[in-house]
Amino acid sequence: MRLLLVEDDEDKREQLLMFFDEHFTFSVDEVRSFQSALKAIKTICYDLIILDMTIPTYDISPIEQGGRAQAFGGEMLLHEMKRRHIMSKAIVVTQFDLFGKDEDEITLIDLDLRLMKQFPINYLGAIQYNIKYTSWESALLDTICLLYTSDAADDTPCV
Numbered sequence: 006m007r008l009l010l011v012e013d014d015e016d017k018r019e020q021l022l023m024f025f026d027e028h029f030t031f032s033v034d035e036v037r038s039f040q041s042a043l044k045a046i047k048t049i050c051y052d053l054i055i056l057d058m059t060i061p062t063y064d065i066s067p068i069e070q071g072g073r074a075q076a077f078g079g080e081m082l083l084h085e086m087k088r089r090h091i092m093s094k095a096i097v098v099t100q101f102d103l104f105g106k107d108e109d110e111i112t113l114i115d116l117d118l119r120l121m122k123q124f125p126i127n128y129l130g131a132i133q134y135n136i137k138y139t140s141w142e143s144a145l146l147d148t149i150c151l152l153y154t155s156d157a158a159d160d161t162p163c164v
Contacts, residue, residue, distance in 0.1 A: 006031045009051040009093075011042040011082065013060050017100065017134060021055060024142055029149070038064045039078045046082070046091050053149070054095040056082060058104060058116070058131075076104050080116075083124045095124075096148055097131040098141065 008031040012018040018035065025031055034049070036042045038061045046054070060078035075081060079097050086093065097120070102113045111119070117131040130148055134141045 006053070007049065007051050008033045009042065009045055009049075009054045010035045011037075011054060011056045011060060011079070012098075013037040013057065014100070016136060017057075017098075020134075020136065021098065024145065028146060036064075038062060039075055039081060040064070042082050043085055046086060046093065047089070050091075051093040053152075054082075054093050056095050056097050058097050058099040059101060076106075080120065083120065083127060086127050087124055091127070093127060094129050094152060095127050096129045096145065098134050098145065099131060100134050102133060 006029065008025065008029075010018065010021060010025075010033055012021060012035070022033065022035075025033055031053070034045060034051075036045050040063050042054075042056075042060070045051075056079040058079035059074060059076050061074050062078075079095075079099075083095060085091075086095070097117075099113065104111050104113070104116055113131055113133060120128045120131070129152060132141050132144045132148065
């Protein structure tokens with residue numbers, strides 16, 4: 006099982022990595038920006054992508070600020086997956102419940118519905134992450150296990 010984690014927040018990434026280590030035997034690759042994620046999905050076939058919605062354009066480093074933060078960077082990556090016929094499954098894990106500004110503002114619930122409609126092959130759903138609570142963990146576990154129990158795979162990664 007190969008997983009791509011697209012996450013720029015250090016604390017959230019660490020929590021997600023601990024979650025996967027505890028529950029699964031996935032091989033996990035990590036990227037921190039839209040461009041790094043795009044490069045990864047163009048070169049490696051991932052079974053599952055855990056995708057932050059708001060990500061920087063480029064990796065942040067001591068000499069690079071990452072470019073402009075993309076409020077819908079996760080959606081942009083899903084568009085690229087669809088355009089390139091990449092069949093990986095994706096779950097959005099986000100800390101926010103509102104995205105965009107002014108007339109482009111959208112709730113997580115409405116964004117989830119929009120992504121389900123636009124990307125029915127790749128998109129599995131959105132989970133709201135909160136460092137103070139653990140409900141996101143059971144929601145993520147349920148979504149992943151449902152994916153692999155609905156597949157007729159004998160080597161389901163669920164514990």
